[in-house]
Amino acid sequence: MEVLRYERKLEDVTEVIGHAKLAEDDLAPQSQALFISDSFEDYKLLELNSSIQTTLSEGQRVVFKGEEHEKAVLCTENETYEILEAETSNTLLLVPELIFAFPSKDGTAQNGETGEQNGIRHLSNVVVTGIFNSYLEVRKMKPRLRKLEELLAFSEYKGSELEKEVLASAGSRLYSRDDLLTLVQASSRELDEGLQQIAACEINGKWRLLDFDYCFRVLSQIQNLIDSNSWPLNAIPENETVDTLKDLFPETIVRHVFHQFTTPQYERNEEGDALFELIEDKVCRFLAEALLRPLANSQDATGFDLQQFLAAWQHSVPEGMQTNVKQLAGLAVIDDSTGKTPQVKLLPEKSLPEGASERLQQLFSIRQQWTLDEIQPYIEPVAVNAADVNRLLMKHARSFMSNGKRCYTARHGQKN
């Protein structure tokens, strides 16, 4: 079919300039007639910040990521961005060959070189290749790492003798790093940090979590070994530990647990074995969780009597280590509401919802009021930075002073 296309002529353009009461002398000689293309390509507009732009132009990996039921995100190698559709009531016309007919600074026309063209109006046709009422915007966000833990939770490693059983259980699937990178909405760097944060361990190329009780058994054996050899807590030989325990647990696992709870001293003993120091806060925190876990799993939600807990806890840690309630931040809370003897209750940060608003609602349903110190460790993980903690608290909670301490409670009128 032949399309009858309108042809814009220079005379028409000049005539309209007259009708519009524009002085031709005030206009640059380049005029452009806008046409809409015969058909549109499947284009999307995406607003880039300078960081994404640099990443793209350096040829680094930038991807949209998400399963069907997930909101898509954009990931660079290092960062994750939320994708928002910005709608506008204006209309955006995409014009590939638009000419910016700027006059040069001295007032003469830019394309005046040929002399005879100078001052004479000429007309080009330019084509609109897309019409948009929205574009995509990005906003930096925390990676959605909760899914990482959920995926790995089905196949927790419980020791070689239980491996068959674990792998046969429903929902258990083993994931390589590449599998996880495709499934989890996080950048490559954030995924590695996430794996480290949840203390995942690579066993035969697949990433696994260690079952808590299993990990506890390994750590207890390391503790026993330290005790029986009277090693100072800051001079524990790595290879000797691994060698001694490898009959009880696979070598990879011992090494993994060993590194979880120690930090290198960059010194060697006489045998040339690298020395490590037990990390006090990590060990104490882990052993506190070991004490509180059995109670949390029982039906009645009573906590551990604070005084009894503190004694048992101090007793459970290696000699020379000092327990401190600060080590419980984000793991357990002390309930000292009036009229009761203070109780310790397990409340792991990762058991709370990932969304800030839902998370605060749940925190306030557990307890009506929180001091800043108490609530902070539960908000930090969902905040982009330190300032964001305050912003989230201001948005979702009401603050007041009590006994000289800043406290937070639920906002009035917020239901559920």
Add this chain to the structure above:
Amino acid sequence: MSIPILIDDGLEKSWAIVEIQGDLLSRSDSELFSQYVGDLHFSKEGVPILIIGHQLLYGKVVNLENPLAVLHRNRKPSDSDKTQTEYIVKALVKKKLLFKTRPKPIISNLPKPV
């Protein structure tokens, strides 16, 4: 699932956007494809002037702080039966002509005063 975004080898850096208020509608209600929209001029001071129908619009050139990438969805057959999708950045738009003032009507058929 992850869909890569790649920069086109022949990335265009001079594409522009013309932003107008409201919508573009055809007078005869027909499709907009292949239609003539209007005339664009620049004043000698660099002010863009757009004439659409009987409306005269003055605008300004805006440099976009964050450029808009023009993404083109590309489905390419891969080794397996599935097609692989990728987005190609065809162009980066760094400038737009923004027409946000109220259009001035053009009255062309006035009889000339005698």
